[in-house]
């Protein structure tokens with residue numbers, strides 16, 4: 001068994017060995033700028049073209065509809081701000097949900113400070129968004145709907161195809177943040193009626209610092225990054241050839257292995273969920289029982305702090321999370337857990353285990369062995385637990 005048990009794959013993933021092999025030439029010798037004309041540069045250009053096709057194929061898009069960015073957050077910013085600016089004469093109303101990643105929520109807040117209006121659709125107790133609620137919220141001045149494909153904290157998979165159909169019917173652009181979904185569940189932008197889709201490399205075995213935005217042909221969008229003519233004049237900046245080649249390889253691998261990985265991860269996920277709920281009292285599963293990412297477990301434990309649990313797991317060599325990676329370091333309870341109706345104290349005691357292709361049953365068994373005594377020790381320090389007993 002590895003010394004470290006890594007159960008935080010929703011925060012980021014290790015670079016896959018096959019990805020490392022694929023990018024080695026661009027790290028070591030093929031350093032040409034894809035915009036230059038000589039052979040060395042053409043090698044880089046070829047790598048970018050191949051990756052664009054690999055990403056397009058993974059989501060059933062055309063290569064010309066894929067634009068590389070610096071990360072998932074940039075893709076989200078570009079989709080929302082770019083459409084808001086392009087369609088400002090048509091309207092200034094945007095619809096999203098209250099469980100989105102901060103890359104969406106903070107972008108929407110920025111637009112609100114700049115004269116736009118945003119409707120935040122609430123979710124049900126499982127974190128599920130209703131397509132009907134979206135439909136009711138669409139107004140004549142609505143220009144964009146943005147709903148994440150799957151939630152990064154509780155793993156709930158949203159009814160994207162239905163929401164996309166509502167947007168098509170109403171003639172409103174539909175963006176989805178698929179950063180946690182791409183490579184983990186099947187995505188088909190055509191079948192799912194998606195106009196814009198954000199994805200990120202470091203969640204699927206590529207390095208950090210590479211993302212992409214799918215922009216359906218004909219969608220009106222302004223640039224976020226201005227400068228040179230890279231990415232067909234839509235996203236300036238010399239291409240991150242290493243990151244792009246890595247993303248292409250990683251997404252191709254993830255999609256080709258998806259069926260097997262899904263089956264294996266669902267087995268491990270359910271083993272953790274059932275094991276924990278059965279053996280630890282006052283625990284509850286957060287997120288949808290069935291419509292959830294194959295690798296996501298999110299459980300709240302009453303009477304304890306998630307952060308303390310993380311430190312004690314870390315001492316045993318286990319990496320996990322108590323919310324989204326981006327909010328760790330903050331003591332505010334997760335906005336997602338509050339949105340599904342958890343009171344503050346239960347939201348504070350949550351643990352997210354996010355599995356990756358590399359996790360094994362042995363690692364899961366180790367977690368199931370060490371977690372109950374950790375929870376017990378922390379509860380013994382809790383006056384509330386004493387009172388409950």
Ligand code: PLP
Nearest residue numbers: 071072073101103152179180200
């Ligand atoms: N959207 C979701 C749902 C995420 O989970 C994340 C990262 O955790 C992002 C966007 C941001 O992606 P990146 O880290 O590539 O900026």
